[in-house]
Amino acid sequence: xxxxxxxxxxxxxxxxxxxxxxxxxxxxxxxxxxxxxxxxxxxxxxxxxxxxxxxxxxxxxxxxxxxxxxxxxxxxxxxxxxxxxxxxxxxxxxxxxxxxxxxxxxxxxxxxxxxxxxxxxxxxxxxxxxxxxxxxxxxxxxxxxxxxxxxxxxxxxxxxxxxxxxxxxxxxxxxxxxxxxxxxxxxxxxxxxxxxxxxxxxxxxxxxxxxxxxxxxxxxxxx
Amino acid sequence: xxxxxxxxxxxxxxxxxxxxxxxxxxxxxxxxxxxxxxxxxxxxxxxxxxxxxxxxxxxxxxxxxxxxxxxxxxxxxxxxxxxxxxxxxxxxxxxxxxxxxxxxxxxxxxxxxxxxxxxxxxxxxxxxxxxxxxxxxxxxxxxxxxxxxxxxxxxxxxxxxxxxxxxxxxxxxxxxxxxxxxxxxxxxxxxxxxxxxxxxxxxxxxxxxxxxxxxxxxxxxxxxxxxxxxxxxxxxxxxxxxxxxxxxxxxxxxxxxxxxxxxxxxxxxxxxxxxxxxxxxxxxxxxxxxxxxxxxxxxxxxxxxxxxxxxxxxxxxxxxxxxxxxxxxxxxxxxxxxxxxxxxxxxxxxxxxxxxxxxxxxxxxxxxxxxxxxxxxxxxxxxxxxxxxxxxxxxxxxxxxxxxxxxxxxxxxxxxxxxxxxxxxxxxxxxxxxxxxxxxxxxxxxxxxxxxxxxxxxxxxxxxxxxxxxxxxxxxxxxxxxxxxxxxxxxxxxxxxxxxxxxxxxxxxxxxxxxxxxxxxxxxxxxxxxxxxxxxxxxxxxxxxxxxxxxxxxxxxxxxxxxxxxxxxxxxxxxxxxxxxxxxxxxxxxxxxx
Numbered sequence: 001x002x003x004x005x006x007x008x009x010x011x012x013x014x015x016x017x018x019x020x021x022x023x024x025x026x027x028x029x030x031x032x033x034x035x036x037x038x039x040x041x042x043x044x045x046x047x048x049x050x051x052x053x054x055x056x057x058x059x060x061x062x063x064x065x066x067x068x069x070x071x072x073x074x075x076x077x078x079x080x081x082x083x084x085x086x087x088x089x090x091x092x093x094x095x096x097x098x099x100x101x102x103x104x105x106x107x108x109x110x111x112x113x114x115x116x117x118x119x120x121x122x123x124x125x126x127x128x129x130x131x132x133x134x135x136x137x138x139x140x141x142x143x144x145x146x147x148x149x150x151x152x153x154x155x156x157x158x159x160x161x162x163x164x165x166x167x168x169x170x171x172x173x174x175x176x177x178x179x180x181x182x183x184x185x186x187x188x189x190x191x192x193x194x195x196x197x198x199x200x201x202x203x204x205x206x207x208x209x210x211x212x213x214x215x216x217x218x219x220x221x222x223x
Numbered sequence: 224x225x226x227x228x229x230x231x232x233x234x235x236x237x238x239x240x241x242x243x244x245x246x247x248x249x250x251x252x253x254x255x256x257x258x259x260x261x262x263x264x265x266x267x268x269x270x271x272x273x274x275x276x277x278x279x280x281x282x283x284x285x286x287x288x289x290x291x292x293x294x295x296x297x298x299x300x301x302x303x304x305x306x307x308x309x310x311x312x313x314x315x316x317x318x319x320x321x322x323x324x325x326x327x328x329x330x331x332x333x334x335x336x337x338x339x340x341x342x343x344x345x346x347x348x349x350x351x352x353x354x355x356x357x358x359x360x361x362x363x364x365x366x367x368x369x370x371x372x373x374x375x376x377x378x379x380x381x382x383x384x385x386x387x388x389x390x391x392x393x394x395x396x397x398x399x400x401x402x403x404x405x406x407x408x409x410x411x412x413x414x415x416x417x418x419x420x421x422x423x424x425x426x427x428x429x430x431x432x433x434x435x436x437x438x439x440x441x442x443x444x445x446x447x448x449x450x451x452x453x454x455x456x457x458x459x460x461x462x463x464x465x466x467x468x469x470x471x472x473x474x475x476x477x478x479x480x481x482x483x484x485x486x487x488x489x490x491x492x493x494x495x496x497x498x499x500x501x502x503x504x505x506x507x508x509x510x511x512x513x514x515x516x517x518x519x520x521x522x523x524x525x526x527x528x529x530x531x532x533x534x535x536x537x538x539x540x541x542x543x544x545x546x547x548x549x550x551x552x553x554x555x556x557x558x559x560x561x562x563x564x565x566x567x568x569x570x571x572x573x574x575x576x577x578x579x580x581x582x583x584x585x586x587x588x589x590x591x592x593x594x595x596x597x598x599x600x601x602x603x604x605x606x607x608x609x610x611x612x613x614x615x616x617x618x619x620x621x622x623x624x625x626x627x628x629x630x631x632x633x634x635x636x637x638x639x640x641x642x643x644x645x646x647x648x649x650x651x652x653x654x655x656x657x658x659x660x661x662x663x664x665x666x667x668x669x670x671x672x673x674x675x676x677x678x679x680x681x682x683x684x685x686x687x688x689x690x691x692x693x694x695x696x697x698x699x700x701x702x703x704x705x706x707x708x709x710x711x712x713x714x715x716x717x718x719x720x721x722x723x724x725x726x727x728x729x730x731x732x733x734x735x736x737x738x739x740x741x742x743x744x745x746x747x748x749x750x751x752x753x754x755x756x757x758x759x760x761x762x763x764x765x766x767x768x769x770x771x772x773x774x775x776x777x778x779x780x781x782x783x784x785x786x787x788x789x790x791x792x793x794x795x796x797x798x799x800x801x802x803x804x805x806x807x808x809x810x811x812x813x814x815x816x817x
Contacts, residue, residue, distance in 0.1 A: 004694060005627055006695060012623075012626070016626060019624050020618065023617055027615070027617055027618075038607055045592065047525070048592070052786050055788060058533070067533075074572060075568075077617070078621075081567060081624070089560040089622070090560050090561070091560065150391050151391070163555055166556065184708060187698070190317075195700060
């Protein structure tokens, strides 16, 4: 088993994993500082007979240092994080050429609606497939998320994609897969008794495979 | 309100009246803040045990899905089938574990017990400002707990929507599968909110009005500062939750559809209301722990607390920021992503006052003369574990990093590092520290040390690997993780966590035994067993009803004057000790209850 985030398979994984590593290093330094400090103090300043503690109420200089360093670090981290956040989640971040798929969560399955031959959702040739999301590698995909009953959450670990599907809302989550293959979609929000089995699959195809799959669907082929 | 405070003057008068009280007056319908604190202690320790038992069942299912649970045979068919936990029971378990631990174990243990017990004793007051409201606060809390517990005994069982009660799942019995249990949750929370507000109004009033002469604001111990700020948070936050719970109850019963978009409601409205309460609640669950740990670390280090004023301002700062970060629970909810940016910045800023506190605790220990007694060991563990919990929070505060770990076991690890590693270790420090003041006896030191070390090790074996499980993508509240192919390789680690969790639970029996055994057989406590400076230790153990009544102690200095040059041979200097150079304070504040 792995000791890291799942294998990466989308364009988001690069910056997210890098940021994760940066935070791990920053917090790791702070953690070692505190834990080693505590252990050293416990050993070094253990009570000994005849010794008295050093009487002090503090040090303004030390306080300024350990206020300023976290403050500056956090602001910097916030700025860097926001730079990527806006690129991933902002409503203007969805690429114009993204392939659009409707995904509706309902107890306890995912329904994927494809635009059919006209390339437009909401028309007569749309067709719906249960628990299967078929997409093309290296092409942006915009998932139009809705929910029929309660809140669900669309989660593909390898793509570093997570977005709640909320009844009454129409939320777009986009991503771009970078590796062909088959991945799992999980539900990340408690949605009732069958929450645990609300599992679906993503198939990332080459453009040729995807066209073939589409043609098969249009011909009324098996799922 | 004034009439209530004065309604029973004999309760604050001479000690002679108290001896005549019946058992019921003295121990059951008591208006003595110390007895009320002890009542809260027993009741919330019971709910802590219950929450732990629920956790063990959760762990069995996650570690060994589909295998019959040992002892599962005694549960009814609606919960288990052939000893195997059913999915509908599993979500009741996660819902009730969270609910009981947050609302009926940690919150009353910190606030119900120690705000009641410590505030008057540490301020030199005879009792709370409103002793009868205080009694009501306890009885309402117990009633709320019993209503919540009743959920297990109604058809369909308890609520099934998670302790966060996200709508519309919680609002629609047809979708959650629970009807009466869902309503009981709402009713119980409304009652608990009443209890909490009554208590908080009392704490705030007492701290403002009933400080002994010389007990200026900046001579108050940090425990009292923390409880003061906590009470302000509670009085402002709980009514929001109560309102939301009433709306949810209407949704469930009379079809108001506040939170259900089927008829014009909004699902996210519930989350905004819940977390507007819920994030201040997080600080309600940690600030009192920080305050008590400050007292204990200063005592154990035999040194004044490092940077007292910045510790106070950090408490206030955390509390203030606590009101403007609720959206970080909703980064993936569909809330406007630009709002996500704002909430990210406010959330990251909380690291600053938190860091100040951690470094000041270390500064207090630096060049100290450390007495590593059981309360001190647990207090140091608090600092060490809270640091992990605080730092892991930064991962989720950074919005892009939150995407893969949101709603996974990473957050489960994080919140347990704060609530168990933080709050509960602080309680393992506070309980033995003030035990002699409550019961006149000491808890056993050797058992305490065994309990501390075993808990510290097994606790980390349980919760640290959850970070990895969460990074691997395991979602929260998942009945059977092996359904997912990508989670199957992690299953051995889940088994390891489960076995460690059973060990952790077993170790707590040492604490339970020590707690109960010491009530009767513990070493009789000297008057000031920890050589502390606090006002409470100027009274006999246990302190009589009315505390110092009819007198009021004078306060000459702050609470942390350990190893002060003027203390002579001793390394402590009680707040009430008058040195030749001290002048008596002007009794500007009338003593409590007069």
